[in-house]
Amino acid sequence: MNLEKEIDLVYKVRENAYVPYSNFRVGAVLKAKSGKIYTGCNIENHGIQAICAERVAFTKALSEGERNFEYILVAGGIGKEIPKEECLPCGYCRQFMSEFVNKNFKIYVAFEDEVKEYTMEDLLPYSFKLEK
Ligand code: ZN
Numbered sequence: 001m002n003l004e005k006e007i008d009l010v011y012k013v014r015e016n017a018y019v020p021y022s023n024f025r026v027g028a029v030l031k032a033k034s035g036k037i038y039t040g041c042n043i044e045n046h047g048i049q050a051i052c053a054e055r056v057a058f059t060k061a062l063s064e065g066e067r068n069f070e071y072i073l074v075a076g077g078i079g080k081e082i083p084k085e086e087c088l089p090c091g092y093c094r095q096f097m098s099e100f101v102n103k104n105f106k107i108y109v110a111f112e113d114e115v116k117e118y119t120m121e122d123l124l125p126y127s128f129k130l131e132k
Helices: 004-014 053-063 091-098
Strands: 024-032 037-041 069-078 106-111 114-119
Touching: 004 024, 004 037, 004 069, 004 106, 024 053, 037 053, 053 069, 053 091
Parallel strands: 069 106
Antiparallel strands: 024 037, 024 069, 106 114
8 A cells, every 4th residue: 555645644744743742753644434523643642541542543633523434553762753663543542543443454554664554453453342
């Protein structure tokens, strides 16, 4: 899959991260099946209520009525330079995303000139689910 435009976008949205405490900037680009793109960046505060880029992108999309998603692209690292290493979604975000996607949902991680591809199942093989 050609993600060139989305990679430019994920690096751009990282610049919006509000990270006065860690300087660890994360961007996320979420593609809904409607075709719309939702972006997110991480937002810290002096308490412990920081929110990750992935959940910002998802909550933006969900609050607009989206419920079906194609993939998410994530990039993160210290400072504004292009990250040298991959930054995988945290455990909280993995569980959060698993509510809305199936095990084949793609999670792309961009760094330097690489993009690694994972599935939800790769990153969260045993998610918590309430039996219905
Ligand atoms: Zn997270």
